Amino acid sequence: MTSNNDLPTALDLPMVVPLPEDTQKYFDVCVDKLGMVPNVLKAYAFDIDKLNAFAAMYNNLMLADSGLSKLEREMIAVVVSSINRCWYCQVAHGAAVRALSGKPELGEAMVMNWRMADLDARQHAMLLFSEKVTKSSAEIEERDRQALRVVGFTERDIWDIVSVVGFFNMSNRMASATGMRPNPEYHGQAR
């Protein structure tokens, strides 16, 4: 928020001009669906290969089939981003939790203190594990994975939980360390 120009981060890395046709289409779809191009995509657009690699991984992780619902994946995203205090990701994915759940206070609780949310045993175990993987992954032991199996998660589900936790530990650092600004549209969504 300290810069007065249009760059999505604090780094002077403008988007390629013009964007390749596929990228332009992708961005147009974003505007249609979301009302904006998320700044994280603009930030990567100085290098289309990097943008494509990021988008492919993101879409596979957050949108493809999984034993985790999209809401659950977004809940993990916000809890991880809250631990890491990532401004961009808490804003953007907090909005997603509000929208997908229809419960504004659930998005708030994921940001502020997930333990205070009204969760069932499955979601409590999922977030407790996500917190430990974020804070002290080196101490994860078999019993931590077992605690997920006990509440019904499959091997593949566990992989997916870990993947979402891992991904946001990456993107939180990308956003915070580059000074990435969230699009202002997020703040008022689904309140």
Place this chain on the structure above:
Amino acid sequence: MTSNNDLPTALDLPMVVPLPEDTQKYFDVCVDKLGMVPNVLKAYAFDIDKLNAFAAMYNNLMLADSGLSKLEREMIAVVVSSINRCWYCQVAHGAAVRALSGKPELGEAMVMNWRMADLDARQHAMLLFSEKVTKSSAEIEERDRQALRVVGFTERDIWDIVSVVGFFNMSNRMASATGMRPNPEYHGQAR
């Protein structure tokens, strides 16, 4: 190391059989060049889309053109993995630092305590920043980025440093939380 089977992690997620032709070729190249298929690739091979997304991002990050040398990227990888105490990544990328630098003790120092290595001002700044992004990314401020510019890093270089730091904060958690085992071949390499 606690499992007695051939799975690369503690999750029961076997590779697809048979592997798609492209994947098999990729794995054959690994065997030719490295003498093995790194277990991280086998771990992802239960789902070829996920494997491809991971490999595309990894290859772009660690092997594509950059103002950072391949050795510098591997040094960052090991320092991040040491902070997170990731068994798999310290083993595999520690070997890479030894091989690329021709200095076994440099690989050791990245694992054990990077401050004790014999580094020039550029590399010291790079690793100090990488450490801060790993430990407390929310406290990164403009002056942290400025400290990189002062020793000669470009805007694009800073993006690349952050990307490598971010990536290993993801893959460290993937490896530790799934109990990923490093291939034993790494231990003796480039000693």
Place this chain on the structure above:
Amino acid sequence: MTSNNDLPTALDLPMVVPLPEDTQKYFDVCVDKLGMVPNVLKAYAFDIDKLNAFAAMYNNLMLADSGLSKLEREMIAVVVSSINRCWYCQVAHGAAVRALSGKPELGEAMVMNWRMADLDARQHAMLLFSEKVTKSSAEIEERDRQALRVVGFTERDIWDIVSVVGFFNMSNRMASATGMRPNPEYHGQAR
């Protein structure tokens, strides 16, 4: 949020019935002005002496004359509550920052990562000091106080900053340790 009754906390400590006349008037004023009686007041109302002592200190601190604006005091309240991850106080005082500033994103930034907010030197120094007093008060030295004087704070202002930081370090623990639930009305205010 785990309890299904009307108590404001997880402790079985109902309000005195009937409330003393003065207390009832105070609560009526709350309803008139805020549209609700904040749950923190209901929580204390099992013992009117305790309620009065709490309200007297709160009102002196947050509403009486001070070199700090009401908005600044609320900004400190939210930053402290964010560090302590207090659900009740982030919800209630986050709403106050949004309302007093007219900038919803400022309330969000105080909750999520104050360093990412667009602050002048005075407010940056104020929040940096508040963070240090919250996290490591034993390491406050004269130069920390001096950093406040340099940006224009008086001796009395410093006392007031410390008092607000101290107060929310108390009330955060009161709220979190008793499982205090924020009134749902706060979530949608001033978005």
Place this chain on the structure above:
Amino acid sequence: MTSNNDLPTALDLPMVVPLPEDTQKYFDVCVDKLGMVPNVLKAYAFDIDKLNAFAAMYNNLMLADSGLSKLEREMIAVVVSSINRCWYCQVAHGAAVRALSGKPELGEAMVMNWRMADLDARQHAMLLFSEKVTKSSAEIEERDRQALRVVGFTERDIWDIVSVVGFFNMSNRMASATGMRPNPEYHGQAR
């Protein structure tokens, strides 16, 4: 201790002169009973409303009826102050533990390491909870409160424990951040 004047803190905030009659009486009672006016009261006496609000809350908390003995409240005070390493509060309330218990070594243990004191199950649970509320209140869950009920604490007792913990988390920060000096008389008391 670095200042050579008579101010009770490092802030230049002298007491109002003359003190209001009620305040002067209160201070006279202190001298009669304690042999001094505690510096914390002198520190607040630059503003009589603030002094009164502080004293009212303190007296209600530490001296009024409670299921916790005065000694137990002082034990909590010292344990919290030890975690926060507050010079003023450890000195003043350490003396109180020595005096109320008649056991100098109990006061020492509360300052140095409460786990090494000879405690019954009730007091052990009380201090373990107090430590957690001080260090990580956001992680308090129902089972933490339940552990207090199991050893005999009532709902009201739990409120009182939390209140004392909260209060000293406030006053520790007031004292440390303002550089408050303990009255020298405390050091030799009840040894």
Place this chain on the structure above:
Amino acid sequence: MTSNNDLPTALDLPMVVPLPEDTQKYFDVCVDKLGMVPNVLKAYAFDIDKLNAFAAMYNNLMLADSGLSKLEREMIAVVVSSINRCWYCQVAHGAAVRALSGKPELGEAMVMNWRMADLDARQHAMLLFSEKVTKSSAEIEERDRQALRVVGFTERDIWDIVSVVGFFNMSNRMASATGMRPNPEYHGQAR
């Protein structure tokens, strides 16, 4: 304090009976000079070789010639023991600081918060360095040693500071992990 027998620690390791003549003489000297045999010596006396090795290192470190006064060495001992919250060492060496300095409040400040003591630049630098070596020795760099040289410490003095810090990081863990009880005589000394 939880054991009701005469053993100096929580381990069932009684002294050899009878003590060798030299050991008995050493213990007799302790009684003459100190009025007791410090429990740490009794604790080691289940194995005379271990006792002798410990005593030799202790005596060389704390009593032999050094550019550091005995008081300064004891100040370091208490600050380290306070950070590690060692019950035995804070009690025993806190008494030594009170006795050697003639200032009871200095012993208290070393236990409670060394930053609040009235120290000159030399002693402030010495304790700041001791704190860092205790908490994060891996981050010590040349400039930390240089800060000691600037206030007048020699190369040998720096070695001695490090040695005392190191020694108490050892003995704090010996005492805490074995449940070592301080002799009760210490509490009232030099108050």
Place this chain on the structure above:
Amino acid sequence: MTSNNDLPTALDLPMVVPLPEDTQKYFDVCVDKLGMVPNVLKAYAFDIDKLNAFAAMYNNLMLADSGLSKLEREMIAVVVSSINRCWYCQVAHGAAVRALSGKPELGEAMVMNWRMADLDARQHAMLLFSEKVTKSSAEIEERDRQALRVVGFTERDIWDIVSVVGFFNMSNRMASATGMRPNPEYHGQAR
């Protein structure tokens, strides 16, 4: 590694010249057996009394009879040194674990993340306890010692575990704070 002279640390404390006859013999034995004089001995050799006290304690601890095997003592040494990130001790004692066990990967695991090693219940308990004594000795309670007894450790074994943990918490700080350089011969040993 930043110094270009022959001193074993960053302090200008050269060995006494000539060495006393006994010391010279000791160093000659080192060269015969190890192919070098370990730099830690050279570092202490500016003062022969200090060298002798250190060597006596070290030899008693690591080489004398104990219920712990020499390998187990070295495993503890490396785990402690890894937590403290001591460059010298991880290099030297990591080599010892590799040599004594004949398993290079065991030495690596002790350095990188002991939880990932293939350990039996006895060794797991031993290292878990060692980690806790290193990180938070003040929180050791009877049940921690009891967990060692349950897997077969005697009272004397517990003392020995604590002693090794304590010793390396001392020597890690000696080495890191003086900038001690490991002999280069260690890196390639027993790979």
